[in-house]
Amino acid sequence: DIQMTQSPSSVSASVGDRVTITCRASQGISSWLAWYQQKPGKAPKLLIYAASSLQSGVPSRFSGSGSGTDFTLTISSLQPEDFATYYCQQANSFLRTFGQGTKVEIK
């Protein structure tokens, strides 16, 4: 199985900050990676697919990059509604796997 490791596990940031979250795959997955946002008590929401494609309706301050084993999610200017937990997920294998999550907290 492909293991996904995110870092950091949590980050404290202020409104307007640039935030970067990384995700590493245990083996190469080309660009077959998604990022999701989850707020407490809510279902996850797809933000980015194919490593860098923005899902319809998602603000352009979210961006993704990377290929192979190393990927990043960047929030260019953190907004109050962005405080949430973010997960990466590999879509290269029929056995999907998620990273353990990164919680973005208010500083």
Place this chain on the structure above:
Amino acid sequence: EVQLVESGGGLVQPGGSLRLSCAASGFTVSSNYMSWVRQAPGKGLEWVSVIYSGGSTYYADSVKGRFTISRDNSKNTLYLQMNSLRAEDTAVYYCAREEGYYSHYYMDVWGKGTTVTVSS
């Protein structure tokens, strides 16, 4: 409107069984890849199972042999039959539609989840 609504969760004793349902509207379940994802209390997301439009099914090692994913095309509904339940199966269970992009699939529509508690 594209929507997924899960039901069937509840309290069950260890070793018991439960069947979760996920009713879809606005799209056809049988034409899409559909997944179940769970989240234990205070923990991260764990993928559980997927059924492809062609009918192939796959499972996480943690549930293989105990859980069965299926669908009823006439009801446009996805199911997860869960047998031999353990305490560690306690979680919110989400169903999700997978949308394809160059033959790789991403979970673009999610239900609100149904809670399963396994306890004596």
